[in-house]
Amino acid sequence: xxxxxxxxxxxxxxxxxxxxxxxxxxxxxxxxxxxxxxxxxxxxxxxxxxxxxxxxxxxxxxxxxxxxxxxxxxxxxxxxxxxxxxxxxxxxxxxxxxxxxxxxxxxxxxxxxxxxxxxxxxxxxxxxxxxxxxxxxxxxxxxxxxxxxxxxxxxxxxxxxxxxxxxxxxxxxxxxxxxxxxxxxxxxxxxxxxxxxxxxxxxxxxxxxxxxxxxxxxxxxxxxxxxxxxxxxxxxxxxxxxxxxxxxxxxxxxxxxxxxxxxxxxxxxxxxxxxxxxxxxxxxxxxxxxxxxxxxxxxxxxxxxxxxxxxxxxxxxxxxxxxxxxxxxxxxxxxxxxxxxxxxxxxxxxxxxxxxxxxxxxxxxxxxxxxxxxxxxxxxxxxxxxxxxxxxxxxxxxxxxxxxxxxxxxxxxxxxx
Amino acid sequence: xxxxxxxxxxxxxxxxxxxxxxxxxxxxxxxxxxxxxxxxxxxxxxxxxxxxxxxxxxxxxxxxxxxxxxxxxxxxxxxxxxxxxxxxxxxxxxxxxxxxxxxxxxxxxxxxxxxxxxxxxxxxxxxxxxxxxxxxxxxxxxxxxxxxxxxxxxxxxxxxxxxxxxxxxxxxxxxxxxxxxxxxxxxxxxxxxxxxxxxxxxxxxxxxxxxxxxxxxxxxxxxxxxxxxxxxxxxxxxxxxxxxxxxxxxxxxxxxxxxxxxxxxxxxxxxxxxxxxxxxxxxxxxxxxxxxxxxxxxxxxxxxxxxxxxxxxxxxxxxxxxxxxxxxxxxxxxxxxxxxxxxxxxxxxxxxxxxxxxxxxxxxxxxxxxxxxxxxxxxxxxxxxxxxxxxxxxxxxxxxxxxxxxxxxxxxxxxxx
Numbered sequence: 025x026x027x028x029x030x031x032x033x034x035x036x037x038x039x040x041x042x043x044x045x046x047x048x049x050x051x052x053x054x055x056x057x058x059x060x061x062x063x064x065x066x067x068x069x070x071x072x073x074x075x076x077x078x079x080x081x082x083x084x085x086x087x088x089x090x091x092x093x094x095x096x097x098x099x100x101x102x103x104x105x106x107x108x109x110x111x112x113x114x115x116x117x118x119x120x121x122x123x124x125x126x127x128x129x130x131x132x133x134x135x136x137x138x139x140x141x142x143x144x145x146x147x148x149x150x151x152x153x154x155x156x157x158x159x160x161x162x163x164x165x166x167x168x169x170x171x172x173x174x175x176x177x178x179x180x181x182x183x184x185x186x187x188x189x190x191x192x193x194x195x196x197x198x199x200x201x202x203x204x205x206x207x208x209x210x211x212x213x214x215x216x217x218x219x220x221x222x223x224x225x226x227x228x229x230x231x232x233x234x235x236x237x238x239x240x241x242x243x244x245x246x247x248x249x250x251x252x253x254x255x256x257x258x259x260x261x262x263x264x265x266x267x268x269x270x271x272x273x274x275x276x277x278x279x280x281x282x283x284x285x286x287x288x289x290x291x292x293x294x295x296x297x298x299x300x301x302x303x304x305x306x307x308x309x310x311x312x313x314x315x316x317x318x319x320x321x322x323x324x325x326x327x328x329x330x331x332x333x334x335x336x337x338x339x340x341x342x343x344x345x346x347x348x349x350x351x352x353x354x355x356x357x358x359x360x361x362x363x364x365x366x367x368x369x370x371x372x373x374x375x376x377x378x379x380x381x382x383x384x385x386x387x388x389x390x391x392x393x394x395x396x397x398x399x400x401x402x403x404x405x406x407x408x409x410x411x412x413x414x415x416x417x418x419x420x421x422x423x424x425x426x427x428x429x430x431x432x433x434x435x436x437x438x439x440x441x
Numbered sequence: 442x443x444x445x446x447x448x449x450x451x452x453x454x455x456x457x458x459x460x461x462x463x464x465x466x467x468x469x470x471x472x473x474x475x476x477x478x479x480x481x482x483x484x485x486x487x488x489x490x491x492x493x494x495x496x497x498x499x500x501x502x503x504x505x506x507x508x509x510x511x512x513x514x515x516x517x518x519x520x521x522x523x524x525x526x527x528x529x530x531x532x533x534x535x536x537x538x539x540x541x542x543x544x545x546x547x548x549x550x551x552x553x554x555x556x557x558x559x560x561x562x563x564x565x566x567x568x569x570x571x572x573x574x575x576x577x578x579x580x581x582x583x584x585x586x587x588x589x590x591x592x593x594x595x596x597x598x599x600x601x602x603x604x605x606x607x608x609x610x611x612x613x614x615x616x617x618x619x620x621x622x623x624x625x626x627x628x629x630x631x632x633x634x635x636x637x638x639x640x641x642x643x644x645x646x647x648x649x650x651x652x653x654x655x656x657x658x659x660x661x662x663x664x665x666x667x668x669x670x671x672x673x674x675x676x677x678x679x680x681x682x683x684x685x686x687x688x689x690x691x692x693x694x695x696x697x698x699x700x701x702x703x704x705x706x707x708x709x710x711x712x713x714x715x716x717x718x719x720x721x722x723x724x725x726x727x728x729x730x731x732x733x734x735x736x737x738x739x740x741x742x743x744x745x746x747x748x749x750x751x752x753x754x755x756x757x758x759x760x761x762x763x764x765x766x767x768x769x770x771x772x773x774x775x776x777x778x779x780x781x782x783x784x785x786x787x788x789x790x791x792x793x794x795x796x797x798x799x800x801x802x803x804x805x806x807x808x809x810x811x812x813x814x815x816x817x818x819x820x821x822x823x824x825x826x827x828x829x830x831x832x833x834x835x836x837x838x839x840x841x842x843x844x845x846x847x848x849x850x851x852x853x854x855x856x857x858x
C-alpha cells in the first residue's frame with residue numbers, strides 16, 4: 025500500500041473511534057441535513073454527472089445506470105430521509121444474564137468500524153452506502169467505478185461538507201480514486217478496514233474473494249431457479265415466472281432457469297405466453313423445446329446448450345429444464361444454484377415443505393415470486409446488498425448486518441476459580 | 442489442490458447435504474455412542490498417543506499438552522456427553538413476519554455446512570471440534586499438528602466407526618495429513634469449505650488470514666490489559682490481577698499489561714505481592730520500577746522496553762505501564778489491544794461506565810477478572826474458540842456461532858408490483 029493511501033485509511037480508522045461513540049440522534053440529524061444538501065446542490069451534482077456522461081457512449085448499457093436527473097436526486101434524498109427515520113441498530117442489548125457469582129453480562133450491538141465498498145456504475149450507491157454505514161455508526165471507504173468518477177466526487181464532497189458543518193470528522197467517508205492501487209490497498213488493509221463488500225459483476229466479486237486479506241461479504245450473483253411441480257396451479261406459475269423474469273431483468277433475484285415437471289409440459293405454451301409478449305428469449309431442453317416449437321416465437325426459442333444452465337442472465341433470457349420429479353429438481357438446484365433465491369410452485373403442501381426444507385439458499389419460496397428477495401420487502405428497512413455467503417449475513421443485509429457486538433461484564437471483584 | 446484432496450473434500454461436501462437434514466435426536470444419540478466408544482477404546486487411543494509422545498522431548502513445553510491419560514480421555518467423553526445434552530441450535534425461528542400481501546416469512550437457523558479447522562498440539566481439540574461442528578449439523582475437515590498425528594488418527598478412526606455404526610456418512614469428519622499441501626487445499630477450498638477456523642499461534646493465524654480465499658474466523662490472540670484506576674479498591678485489584686495472570690497463564694484471556702494510575706503507585710508493592718509469590722516476572726516502566734525496586738524480588742523485576750507492550754506472554758510475565766488518567770489508559774489500550782478482553786478496576790461507577798462504553802473489545806470488564814472470557818462461563822454451553830474479529834462472531838463462539846440462517850417464504854401466488 026502506498027504511503028498516501030495508508031495515511032488516508034489511518035484517518036478513517038481514527039474517525040471511526042469517535043463515530044462509534046456518537047449519539048444516534050446526531051447521526052439522524054446529519055442525515056437529514058445531507059438530504060437537504062443533495063437537493064440544494066442538485067445542479068452541482070448534475071453538472072458533474074454530465075461530465076461523466078459525456079465520456080460514455082449513449083448506446084452503452086450502463087448509460088442509463090450512470091445518468092442522474094433531478095428526479096433521481098430527489099429519490100436519493102428521500103432514501104436518506106427514510107434511513108434517518110429507521111431505529112438505530114446500535115446499543116441494543118442482544119443477550120443479558122446474571123451468573124451465579126453475581127457477574128452481570130450484556131451482549132450489546134456496536135458498529136463494525138470501517139466498511140470498505142467496491143462497486144461499479146450507479147452513483148446513487150455512493151450515497152446509499154454512506155447512509156447505511158453511517159446510520160450503523162461506521163466509517164466507509166468507497167471505491168466506485170471510473171465511469172462515475174465525477175458524479176461520485178461531487179456526492180462525497182457534499183457529504184464531507186455536511187459532516188464538517190455538523191462538527192463531525194469528514195474522514196467518516198473516504199472516496200478513493202477509481203484505480204488499481206486503491207483496490208490493492210483495500211484488499212490488504214488489515215487493521216484499517218474491518219469488512220469489505222464488493223458489489224457488482226461476478227468477476228469483480230471473484231477478484232476480491234481471491235485476493236482479500238481482510239474479511240469480505242460476497243453479495244449479488246443470483247443463479248435463480250423456479251420449479252413448477254406436477255401439482256402446480258398453472259395460472260400461479262405463469263404469473264410468478266413472468267414477474268420473476270420481467271419485473272427487473274437486470275437484478276440478482278430474477279429467474280434464470282425454469283424447472284418443469286414432465287407431466288406439465290403441455291401447460292408450457294400457455295404458461296409462457298406472457299414471456300413471449302415481453303420478448304423473452306428461451307433456451308429450452310429437448311422435451312420443452314419440442315412442446316414449445318410452433319407455439320413460441322421461433323426467433324426467441326433456442327435449443328439449450330450445457331452452458332445455458334448455471335448462467336446468470338441479468339437480461340430477458342431464461343433456460344428451461346424438464347425434470348421427472350422433485351429429486352431431480354433438487355439435484356439440479358444443488359448443482360447450479362448460487363444459493364441466492366429459489367422457488368417452487370406446487371399445490372401439494374408436502375412437496376412445498378420438502379422443497380423449503382431441503383433447498384440451501386438465502387431465500388427459499390413456495391408459491392411466490394423470487395422478486396421479493398430485497399431488504400425493504402423483507403421489512404429490514406433498507407439494504408446494502410444481498411449476501412450469498414453463509415457467514416455473518418445471509419440474504420438481504422440491513423442495518424443490523426452492519427453491526428458487531430461486544431460483551432459488557434459488570435462485577436464487584438469476582439475472580440474465576 | 443491435488444486431485445485426491447479435491448476428491449476427499451468433495452465427499453465431505455456431499456456428506457454435509459444429508460447431515461443438514463438429519464434429525465437432531467440422531468446427532469445426540471451418535472454423540473453419546475462416541476462418548477462410550479472413546480472410553481471403551483481408551484487403550485487404543487493411549488497407545489497411539491504414546492507413539493506420538495516417543496517422538497517428543499519430555500522437556501518440550503508441548504509435551505504435557507500432547508499427553509493423554511485415562512483421566513483426560515474420561516474428560517473428553519464427559520465433554521462430548523455435555524454437548525449432546527445441550528439444546529440443538531438448528532431449526533430455530535430467529536425472525537418471523539407476515540407481510541401485508543399475505544406472504545409469510547421465517548428466518549431459520551441452519552448449519553454452516555463444512556467447517557475447516559487448523560490447529561496445533563492438543564489432541565482433545567480433535568474430538569471437541571468434531572463434537573461442536575456435528576451438534577450444529579456441520580461436517581468438519583480437520584488439520585491437526587504433526588506432533589499429534591497418531592493420536593488424532595486414532596480419535597478420528599473411532600469417530601468414523603461410530604458414524605458408520607449409526608448408518609451415517611463417515612465423511613462427516615475428515616482428518617487431513619498434517620502437511621503443507623493439506624493447508625494449501627483448505628485455504629483455497631472455495632465451494633468446499635464454508636468457513637475456516639485457525640486455532641493456535643499468532644503466526645498460524647496470520648498465515649491463514651493472508652492466504653485464505655474462503656471466509657475465516659480469527660481466534661485466540663489476546664493482548665489483555667487491566668487498568669487500575671485512581672478510585673480502585675486495592676484488595677479487589679490485587680485479587681483480580683493475580684487471578685488473571687496465574688489461573689492459566691498459557692491461555693488467551695490472561696493479563697499481559699497492567700495499567701496503573703500514577704496516584705496508586707504506592708499500592709503496587711502490596712498489590713503485586715501474590716504475583717511475586719507465584720514467580721511472575723515483571724517488565725515495569727520507569728515509575729513503577731522505581732516503586733517496586735526493593736519490594737519485589739530483583740531477579741523477577743526488569744525495566745520495560747518498548748517491545749514489552751503489545752506482547753501476548755502466554756506465561757508468567759506481565760508488563761506495567763503508569764498512566765495519568767483514564768484517557769491515557771484508553772489510548773494505550775486502543776493502541777496495543779488485540780480486542781479480546783480488557784478490564785478496569787475502579788469504585789467510581791462513572792469511570793467504569795466510561796471505560797465499558799469506550800473500549801472496543803470482544804469482552805470488557807468492570808471489577809472482574811478477564812479469566813471469565815470463556816464460552817462455558819458466559820453460559821454458551823461450550824466453545825470452539827474465541828473470535829477476535831468483528832464479523833459473524835465476537836468473543837466466545839458457541840453452537841449458535843456454528844450456524845447460518847435462511848429465509849423461508851410461504852405464499853399463495855404473490856408477485857411483486
